[in-house]
Amino acid sequence: MTTDMTPPLLSLDDLSVGFTRYTGVARTRTVTGVTSLSLDIAPGEILAVIGASGSGKTLLAQAILGILPANATVSGRITFDGTPLDERRLRKLRGREISYIPQSVNNLDPLMTVGKQVRIGLDPPTAREWQRALFSRYGLADDVARRYPFQLSGGMLRRVLFATSVRDTVRLVIADEPTPGLHADAVAEVLRHLRELAEGGASVLLITHDIFAATAIARRVAVMHEGALRTVEAASAFTGDGDDLEHPFARALWRALPQNQFSPGSEPWRSS
Amino acid sequence: MSATVKPRRRAALIRSLVLTGVLVGAILAGSVLLDDSALTSSIESRLLPPGLDHPFGTDHLGRDMFTRVVKGLALSLAIGVATALISTAISTVLGIAAALSARWFDNAVSWLIDLFIGIPHLIFMILIAFTVGGGIPGIMLGVATTHWMALALLVRADTKQLRDADFVKVSRGLGRSPWFIASRHILPLASPQLVVGFVLMFPHVVLHEAALTFLGFGFSPQTPAIGILLSEGMPHILSGKWWLAVFPGLALLLVVLCFARLGDQLRARFDPRTANG
Amino acid sequence: MALIVTDLAFAHPGAEPLYRAANLHVEAGTVVGLTGASGTGKSTLGALVAGDLRPRSGKITIDGRPLPRRGFRPVQLIHQHPEHAVNPRSRMRSVLNESHRPSPETLERVGIRREWLDRFPEELSGGELQRFCIARALRPDTRYLVADEMTTMFDAITQAQIWHTLLGIVRDRGLGLLVISHEQALLDRICDEQLPIDRLRNPHPAT
Numbered sequence: 001m002t003t004d005m006t007p008p009l010l011s012l013d014d015l016s017v018g019f020t021r022y023t024g025v026a027r028t029r030t031v032t033g034v035t036s037l038s039l040d041i042a043p044g045e046i047l048a049v050i051g052a053s054g055s056g057k058t059l060l061a062q063a064i065l066g067i068l069p070a071n072a073t074v075s076g077r078i079t080f081d082g083t084p085l086d087e088r089r090l091r092k093l094r095g096r097e098i099s100y101i102p103q104s105v106n107n108l109d110p111l112m113t114v115g116k117q118v119r120i121g122l123d124p125p126t127a128r129e130w131q132r133a134l135f136s137r138y139g140l141a142d143d144v145a146r147r148y149p150f151q152l153s154g155g156m157l158r159r160v161l162f163a164t165s166v167r168d169t170v171r172l173v174i175a176d177e178p179t180p181g182l183h184a185d186a187v188a189e190v191l192r193h194l195r196e197l198a199e200g201g202a203s204v205l206l207i208t209h210d211i212f213a214a215t216a217i218a219r220r221v222a223v224m225h226e227g228a229l230r231t232v233e234a235a236s237a238f239t240g241d242g243d244d245l246e247h248p249f250a251r252a253l254w255r256a257l258p259q260n261q262f263s264p265g266s267e268p269w270r271s272s
Numbered sequence: 273m274s275a276t277v278k279p280r281r282r283a284a285l286i287r288s289l290v291l292t293g294v295l296v297g298a299i300l301a302g303s304v305l306l307d308d309s310a311l312t313s314s315i316e317s318r319l320l321p322p323g324l325d326h327p328f329g330t331d332h333l334g335r336d337m338f339t340r341v342v343k344g345l346a347l348s349l350a351i352g353v354a355t356a357l358i359s360t361a362i363s364t365v366l367g368i369a370a371a372l373s374a375r376w377f378d379n380a381v382s383w384l385i386d387l388f389i390g391i392p393h394l395i396f397m398i399l400i401a402f403t404v405g406g407g408i409p410g411i412m413l414g415v416a417t418t419h420w421m422a423l424a425l426l427v428r429a430d431t432k433q434l435r436d437a438d439f440v441k442v443s444r445g446l447g448r449s450p451w452f453i454a455s456r457h458i459l460p461l462a463s464p465q466l467v468v469g470f471v472l473m474f475p476h477v478v479l480h481e482a483a484l485t486f487l488g489f490g491f492s493p494q495t496p497a498i499g500i501l502l503s504e505g506m507p508h509i510l511s512g513k514w515w516l517a518v519f520p521g522l523a524l525l526l527v528v529l530c531f532a533r534l535g536d537q538l539r540a541r542f543d544p545r546t547a548n549g
Numbered sequence: 550m551a552l553i554v555t556d557l558a559f560a561h562p563g564a565e566p567l568y569r570a571a572n573l574h575v576e577a578g579t580v581v582g583l584t585g586a587s588g589t590g591k592s593t594l595g596a597l598v599a600g601d602l603r604p605r606s607g608k609i610t611i612d613g614r615p616l617p618r619r620g621f622r623p624v625q626l627i628h629q630h631p632e633h634a635v636n637p638r639s640r641m642r643s644v645l646n647e648s649h650r651p652s653p654e655t656l657e658r659v660g661i662r663r664e665w666l667d668r669f670p671e672e673l674s675g676g677e678l679q680r681f682c683i684a685r686a687l688r689p690d691t692r693y694l695v696a697d698e699m700t701t702m703f704d705a706i707t708q709a710q711i712w713h714t715l716l717g718i719v720r721d722r723g724l725g726l727l728v729i730s731h732e733q734a735l736l737d738r739i740c741d742e743q744l745p746i747d748r749l750r751n752p753h754p755a756t
Binding site: 437438439441442444445446447448456457460461 | 599600601619620621622624625626628630633634635636637638639647648682685688
């Protein structure tokens, strides 16, 4: 796959996110969340964004989806399929061409049968058929559709969550930390579903703190730290002692893992 | 504690702060600067309608109503601040103590709050003011002991939430006393709530103080309190001397609305969950 | 010299009993890991051992003496979210002094810079705050530490730095350390012995 030749599906150019916060009764201050970030994702590519909590990786997803909190200010350009992604266009694309897989199964509506939730946004005449197809794709029995979230196991709910975000019109899937505290088997299943989506032609933006989940399916791994994109590395470089990694931060991160050398490194890596 | 910054709401808050500040400043400055000679009786200038010399007219003794209103408001504000402070202190002490102490004490405070909410305000205030013997101490005590309940409930709920915060658990594990926890951890974090409670309580306090005075349980008729002015002016409305009651009434309304609005906006700033709008 | 939990029973109000007769032994000078998936009661056990929660029955003894109900507890808990474990309105100096006055050498060893002492919590990163929480827990009379997902929120570099710091101090002072984590690789790296939470919840499996 020569993604370098095809134009990117999603392109972030000099994206910054800041927050206005109160510091006194009426005095305010702006805090940066993401600083001038530029990143491209090609059609059908799985791009992983890794970072710890507070690194800005979730803000990145929220900025693309236009679901940042009200006190956030965004600057920079987001381009989808060659055209700027403004609020009006986003409203049309969200759920159809751009879909979001949230972190927690708590995002499902507890008062609606899961079948109905999967049918939301599908064309009414064919919705039921599509939902059945999605259920069989994710190994869910037909009668599950009539159940409510509380009647299902955690694993089934996660598959329902996938079914709600998969549409044949989808071109970009943003998965925000889809494997939190899951067993290895469950992680493998989630990653397999994401890979299937990419094989179906959709681009996948996988946001995670888990380097191993990232390198398991992504070709490129973007490394975020304290709101800045430190480097984009080839997933294959995260191996051995990390000598193939280009950026020293990525090397330090890889070597600090308890699975590797658990090395505290020598630099403080503080941007401010 | 740190609410989302909404620019329009923030602008409204700043406007309210400035407006209330200017109003209070003007009343205080006026009460100091206005000449007391305008308050001496003079037969020839009695019951004059509003005009250039007397913007609010004069009363039946020929005293300038504008001066009386400004001085009355200043006195009401001063008494209101003191009273609301006493009331806030009661709320704070009882609210925090209830949340941090043994269950029986918490239950006792709840019972006391229910009791005070259950008894009609005005009757209770009159009783207390009467028992103390009227005058400024009577009014302050009567109003202060009937306005602390709502804020006490809020402080109690806030404290219960903070009690389970990690940093309070750590403090307890380090062997710190409830007193230390209350003063170092609870009070600083509850203080915005207290300020909001105080500002919201203030207009009620001023109104009730005026009401008590109006009913004759407050100050002697010589005191230029706004309630006295109102009770003197009311009978004259029927005889066409409308300015005697309308101007003191409007001035009181303005002050009260100003503070009520500021209180609502402060509440929206610090605790957007309980604020409407 | 050990932290010993005997026949401990606990239930959250209105819930099924979480522990019926749990036993745990943390020898002073050793690092014991408590493993298990999230939501299985690891943190609750940590809070019980540190005295933040009171068991329904059973015994917790520290070097032979019962865990005190009032006053300083020689078992100190280090929380997962340091930003919740410090008062946001306190300067870092008074956050520390709420516990004790650590020597400049201790501060340097924990990795706290002098200029951080005058800052407020929101002016520090999570990793920096966690160093304060560690220094605060390390009173001279502290005997045991419970680290509940202490570095879960941080990047791998910060995680490695904090653990290297803490493990060095723990070894030098001969403290006992109970590590609660869902990350197997981390536990494999730092623990002398590991205990699956299931074994505490069901001491006598029916097999």
